[in-house]
Amino acid sequence: MNSELSRQKVEISLDGVCKVFGKRGRQVTVLQDITFDVHQNEFVSLLGPRGSGKSTLLRIMADLLQPSSGQILMEKEHPREVRLRRKFGIVLQQPSLFEWRTVQENVELPLEVLGQNRSDYRHTVDQLLETVGLTKFKDYYPWQLSVGMQQRVAIARALTLDPPILFMDEPFSALDVFTKDKLQVELLAIKTKTKKTIVFVSHSVSEAVFLSDRIIVLTAHPGRIHSIHCVDLGEERTAQIRESEPFQTLSADIQTSIYQGQAPKTE
Numbered sequence: 001m002n003s004e005l006s007r008q009k010v011e012i013s014l015d016g017v018c019k020v021f022g023k024r025g026r027q028v029t030v031l032q033d034i035t036f037d038v039h040q041n042e043f044v045s046l047l048g049p050r051g052s053g054k055s056t057l058l059r060i061m062a063d064l065l066q067p068s069s070g071q072i073l074m075e076k077e078h079p080r081e082v083r084l085r086r087k088f089g090i091v092l093q094q095p096s097l098f099e100w101r102t103v104q105e106n107v108e109l110p111l112e113v114l115g116q117n118r119s120d121y122r123h124t125v126d127q128l129l130e131t132v133g134l135t136k137f138k139d140y141y142p143w144q145l146s147v148g149m150q151q152r153v154a155i156a157r158a159l160t161l162d163p164p165i166l167f168m169d170e171p172f173s174a175l176d177v178f179t180k181d182k183l184q185v186e187l188l189a190i191k192t193k194t195k196k197t198i199v200f201v202s203h204s205v206s207e208a209v210f211l212s213d214r215i216i217v218l219t220a221h222p223g224r225i226h227s228i229h230c231v232d233l234g235e236e237r238t239a240q241i242r243e244s245e246p247f248q249t250l251s252a253d254i255q256t257s258i259y260q261g262q263a264p265k266t267e
């Protein structure tokens, strides 16, 4: 970990998290003894072979699933309390927008649910739309937007209540390569501007290296931590960094870790 991050406060702490699915006799251990910390303003990606439990782990962190054992604390609080206080936002692979609401109405929904007055939050929503580059499209409906634009709306909506933490599960995997590259650059800019702590599930080594401060590689069946990789590429990252030697070397190391973490084939 770079020295600046190690000085930051621990925002999320996982201690011996295990997850077993199924009933007695047919149990499958999906996650085993997952222990790591995420620091404030850190971008941590979870990578690993298919079925290594990346999404399950993210869902446990976001209180959408419960661990079978072990615990997660977010500044000494259980994820349930943190979720109820709306201290994290979630962005999933599918944007899941409300088709009958405009872009602006989708983004302001969390504030509306809290019963706040539109006049009080207008400025916040305008700024968010500006941050994700959708000001001109605020009166459009989701079906009038490309998937990349819809995902930007989902990101803005996750940021509406200004949560310190953002959980993202393969948010760009359905996008074409150009839109994906563009949104990755935009996400880094958002992270720098808003100082969020981000936990991100990805299938793409290059995406994870481009975005992250640290990458956690999980093994499959069961999902254990194989290795943790620090990404020392600096804060300012442009698309060209992908061509650099440190980027390529780190990507190759991580790819090797993922291969090593694949479950042995059974005959």
Ligand SMILES: Nc1ncnc2c1ncn2[C@@H]1O[C@H](COP(=O)(O)OP(=O)(O)OP(=O)(O)O)[C@@H](O)[C@H]1O
Pocket: 021, 022, 030, 048, 049, 050, 051, 052, 053, 054, 055, 056, 057
């Ligand atoms: N509700 C469930 N009940 C039983 N098994 C489940 C359940 N949810 C997930 N699993 C199993 O847990 C394992 C891990 O799934 P998960 O989706 O977390 O992995 P992943 O690493 O995100 O996978 P992928 O890379 O394919 O997206 C898989 O074998 C999956 O079948």
